[in-house]
Amino acid sequence: MTTETKQAFSLNELMCVIASRELQNGDVVFAGYGLPLVATYLAQCTHAAELVFITETGNVRTTPPSSLPRSVDDLSLSANSDMATGLPEVTAMLARGEIKVGFLGGAQVDRFGNLNSTVIGSYQNPKVRLMGSGGANDIATFAQRTILILNQERPGRFVDRVDYITSPGYLTGPGAREKAGFTENSGPSSVVTNKGVYHFDDDSKEMYLASYHPGVTIDEIKELVSWDLKIAVDVHETPIPTIEEIDLLRNKIDPNRFYI
Incomplete structure (x- = not known):
């Protein structure tokens, strides 16, 4: 890492940097549209050159073009891939356990990392009906580990129990995934938000606060969590982006600031 930057950075930039640092060299990463796309490319450009980037549209070992496209089905991603397949092939890779890391988001998350992107309220008579699973359940089920990215701007998003489990985390706690037939030692590894970073206890499988972002207090974060x-x-305070990371984000990865 290079010297930490003293210049201003946005929360989106910080979240991208944190998520990129969660990725390791050699990881096979399923990343979709938005901040996961930026974080994956940033990892490739810094500490994880051998990372294998896979898109939901079937591009395998993608090296993004000079700046990121505005969707994961952009032909520039296919042109910069070792193999261009399709959604069925990527889903098969998931089912075979070949995807090491998947990115997920949702409207609600609970203390065991279960995600809800289906309904707020009861399923039969919801207050809000959301977009549903898409491929999120497949990622949560079959990826070896998942990284969750959510905004934490109001109460009601980090809840003791989600209204509906769209994408399974650790379900009801220790042993629950294995009992339900999921791959052993799979599940969420971290939650990256605009307030802090969370990890999961190895024994209890419960989410805990690992770091708080600059300018944010622990008490402020606890106010936004219902358990x-x-x-x-x-x-500790979340380490801030380096000069190199900010320069890559602004001048190479997303110069038009479409994502960040």
Whole structure:
């Protein structure tokens, strides 16, 4: 890493940087539209040159063009891939356990990392009906681990129990995924928000606060969580982006600031 930047950075930029740091060299990553696309490309450009980037439209080992396209079905991604297949082939890769990391989002998340993007309220008579699963359930089910990216701007998003499990996290806690037939040692590994970063306890499978962003307090974060949020013993302020990371985001990856 290079020297930390003293210049201003946006929360979207910070979230992209944090998510990129969660990726490792050699990871096979299923990334969709938005911040996951930016984070994956940033990881490729910094510490994870051997990362294998796969899009939902079937592009395998994608190297994005000079700046990111505005959708994952852009032909420039196909032109910069080792293989251009389709959604059925990528779904088969998921089912075979070949995808190591998947990115997910949702309207609600609970303390065990279950995500809801289906309804707010009861399923039969919802207050709000949302877009549903798409491929999110497949990613949550079959990827070896998932990274969740959500905005945490109001109460009601981080809840003790989601109104509907669209994408399974650790379900009801320790052993629940395995009992339900999921691959052993799979599930969410981190949650990246505009307030802080969360990880999951190895034993209880419960989400805990690992770091808080600059200018945000732990008390402020706890106000936005509906359960008794656990705090890491070594909780700390989230490390800020480096000069290199900000330069890549603004001048190479997203110069038109379409995503960030």
